[in-house]
Amino acid sequence: MGHHTPVRPASDPKGQTTGTRRGFLKGIGAAAGGTIVAPYVITSTALGNASTPPASDRIVMGGIGIGNMGSGDQNAFLGRSDVQYVAVCDVRKKWRDDGKGRVDGKYGNGDCAAYVDFRELLARDDLDAVHIATPDHWHAIMTIAACRSGKDVYLQKPETLTLREGPLMVAAARRYGRVVSGGSQRVLEDYRDIVHPCWAGEIGAIQSVDISVGGPSQPCYLPAQETPTDIDWDLWLGPAPWEPYNSGRCDGNFGTGGNSWRSYIDYSGGSLTDWGAHHFGGTIFATDLRELQPVKATYHPASADGKQAAYASVTYPNNVTIYHNRPNELRPATPSVAHGGSIQITGDGRAREAKPVPVYKGTGGIYGDFIECVKTRERPFRDIELAVNTMTGPHMIGIAYRLQRSLNWDVAAQQFTGDAEANRLLDRARREPWIL
Amino acid sequence: MAYDSASLDKPLETLKAFDWGGDVAAFEPIDAAVIAVHADPAARADLEKRLAALLTAGTSRAAKEYVCRKLSLIGTAASVPTLAALLPDTDNSHMARFALERINAAEAGAALRQALGTVQGDLKIGMISSLAGRGDTTCVPMLASLLAGDTRTAIAAADALGRIHTPEAVQALTAAGGVSDQAVAAAIVDARLACAESLLKQGKRSEATAIYKSLADAAAAGTTPAAKSTRLAAARGILACLDTTSPS
Structure with missing residues (x-):
């Protein structure tokens, strides 16, 4: 995959990763080697109970592409007691904020990290797994990158945009022994x-x-519109050809009649x-x-x-x-x-x-x-x-x-x-x- | 439908000034012609020539994109010089590659290699990406030299060598295994694993095993990034090499 100079998490202008469970525990561990000066209170949530495993036994997850279908996937994982959800990533601020809000609301804190660039999220070493629900043109690159970084992947369907991508994705999963599940909940x-x-x-x-x-899908020739300030348009396009912003080009709704990315050949195979x-x-x-x-x-x-x-x-x-x-x-x-x-x-x-x-x-x-x-x-x-x-x-x-x-x-x-x-x-x- | 060159006069003229949001129905005859010339080499050559002629300074970016998409389907060596001229152009480089990557002619590979030696930054990574997509074996020495370059280019070069996975690519990756940049080193490990998988598929178990053992040793010595995942991946590979009952 390509590698940009990493951008900072959207929620953290100084580039510091916001608090994460393992990062925090790692910090505590480091402190324990010296002189511990602050009391460490283990909460009941961290310890777990009859219906909730202790934090150390939960699968730590993040989500990439968190609007529409991504929000459904997020809610499904967030609702599980054996998952600790810690990070979201989306090139759109609204969906990023909404996704973080759902996590923080669930846990009653403000700990969920929010990223614009998926590489920042994948660089975290505390994540066990990610779910990916971006437009299809990103699926292969992100899945392979996730496997390389040691994450298991739940990937929304359709898993591939081209025939060549499939074997490369399978190879990456097998190479690193990752669990990679496609995401058709209906099958x-x-x-x-x-x-x-x-x-x-x-x-x-x-x-x-x-x-x-x-x-x-069909080619897209929608006219240019002014690019909103709340979307990283270049990163939304990613490996797809440069085209001017148009809301109908990138809307994530489930239609394929020309008002969503699912309609267009650069991003989807269509219905x-x-x-x-x-x-x-x-x-x-x-x-x-x-x-x-x-x-x-x-x-x-x-x-x-x-x-x-x-x-x-x-x-x-x-x-x-x-x-x-x-x-x-x-x-x-x-x-x-x-x-x-x-x-x-x-x-x-x-x-x-x-x-x-x-x-x-x-x-x-x-x-x-x-x-x-x-x-x-x-x-x-x-x-x-x-x-x-x-x-x-x-x-x-x-x-x-x-x-x-x-x-x-x-x-x-x-x-x-x-x-x-x-x-x-x-x-x-x-x-x-x-x-x- | 038979190919009718004259029927394309007006659509091609209209196309020159096309911008996103314009009336694409006007180009339906061109779309149909691309399908119609499939089994007619003379018609295909005519259509290719007329499309390539639009890749000039007076044609809009949207129109150039449209043309490159069509040439990606019917382009031949005849279109390569015109497309190659766009490779250093930031606005049009990708769409030129969109066509060139798919043109199964030696000239297309030569044009990408030529550009690889001259363009810089993201455009250079683009050339690497397309050469990898073509499985271009001739570019291996150029890619090998890039492993010592800037981080992003070196990572792309390693990825490409893993995709190309010839013996020369294996050699280049092995020789570069000691790089200090951890991100590049990780990409080299991944590429070497890809090469080993390819060798195993070809039934070259001893060569594959040699790569896996080398990586396992390096991981055990702590000289590879992500030592644990490298060690596991190498162990899986070694086991696969030992399993002569399974298909390679």
């Missing part, structure tokens, strides 16, 4: 209606899946990878494809009369094909199982042996699963490698749409076969000084 919890029949073997061998979700991370994730989990990557993306052009829109599909080595937005008239008339109107799965109907459905470890959904794995060093439910596999399909579909042709994917080489132009879209140059 296990929202799709039980399709997960259980599939794992129970009730619908037989999976043949095809139809997913209905929005399309890929296809955003909500798609949930729908594809739920589908791929239900159909037990998480260990695999597709070997083919097929582009189905629009009909000549324009009545039928283009659609695309990916096919896995076991011949399961997942269609994206296939027209209704081309789908199986009676799918075996469905999740509302968004996912339809068709099997061969010959019942198969049931398999136990993987579940979260610990308590508290995917957040509890992550925290449990931080403690035990097991791999989490949405381990980064499974997340990368999952996102490979939507990314391949996005590239097939962009090039308007079908593509073959060499999983071992992580390249498209026989299509040099498609291979150009495996990754993109990052704006200086950022390097992956």
Whole structure:
């Protein structure tokens, strides 16, 4: 990754890190080597009780990207008695202040540190783990940096923006033995209606899946607006191309209609990878494809009369094909199982042996699963490698749409076969000084 | 849709003065042409030439960005001189790299290496980033020399050598292992670990083991930063090298 000269935590103009539990204890330890002149009162909070572990047994966490989805993640971790939340980071002052306020309010003090620059937060040696919920163009750089600095990571979906990023993120996690969990809280919890029949073997061998979700992101040409004083615009853009500030370019709302970063190609894969991370994730989990990557993306052009829109599909080595937005008239008339109107799965109907459905470890959904794995060093439910596999399909579909042709994917080489132009879209140059 | 060069006259002329917030619908014929020329080398060359011709002083920054995005898809060696001229330009250097990094021609790598030797500061790190992204093996000696430079550039050079991970890159990183700057030393450790992983994947277990053991020894002696994590990473690597039952 790139390395700027560190900036100071926003809350501390002198560049001094605000008080942290371990930093404080370290200071006490140093003092203990000399003459202790002040009484040290151990509070009941620090000691813990029947429902709260002592401070020394809590997972010390911070959050990067603390607005919108980041605030939801923060609240989930902050609400846990086995987490001590000590730092927030956001390039926007409002979200930074709000995030710090939630932590300080929870603990009844003013101790939560607040940073503009994630490198300052990652440089702290008292953190066990971080959660990251920035726009997607930051995910790989921050995750790899966190692994290098010895932190476990809970990373919002979609975990990757480009196909090339995935293997590098997995490598960093494995290299440093870090727990890196993807962040789709819906995969296990929202799709039980399709997960259980599939794992129970009730619908037989999976043949095809139809997913209905929005399309890929688009280029952004929004006009320049005056850059507000409460955002570090250069750091928001980071590795993405320089573009003028526009609130619609960087708003974190969940829309993809042009008024959020989720709409735009420099920061997101669009609905296809955003909500798609949930729908594809739920589908791929239900159909037990998480260990695999597709070997083919097929582009189905629009009909000549324009009545039928283009659609695309990916096919896995076991011949399961997942269609994206296939027209209704081309789908199986009676799918075996469905999740509302968004996912339809068709099997061969010959019942198969049931398999136990993987579940979260610990308590508290995917957040509890992550925290449990931080403690035990097991791999989490949405381990980064499974997340990368999952996102490979939507990314391949996005590239097939962009090039308007079908593509073959060499999983071992992580390249498209026989299509040099498609291979150009495996990754993109990052704006200086950022390097992956 | 067949490629029609004449139909692009007006969109390309309009593009010159394009600014963010302008009417992008006017450029839809250009977008369509980029797709249409896929299997038509002559049409592709024509479109590339016409796009590259816009990368001049009279064209807006937004338009140059648009052009670089298109050349990142269809550009060839023919576009390299025009793109290379933008590499020292602070405003346009990144988008020139956006195209050059993806152009699979030796000339593109040569242009980035040339710029690496001349630009400074963040722009130099940008060249390092793009050469790493291309897996450019020719630049290894240049990157090796940068390991002794300023901290930020040296870290980027180490990262890049880890991505390139040729025997020459391994050698350069090993030779630079004793740097005193702790941030650079940490980046070198990470890059050496990346090289060892690559060697292991290639089945070169003894070479990989040598790197892991060297790092483990240095960590035990306290001569690497983050000694504990380095020791653990090296130990994991050594175990992986011993496990001949698992895929490399």
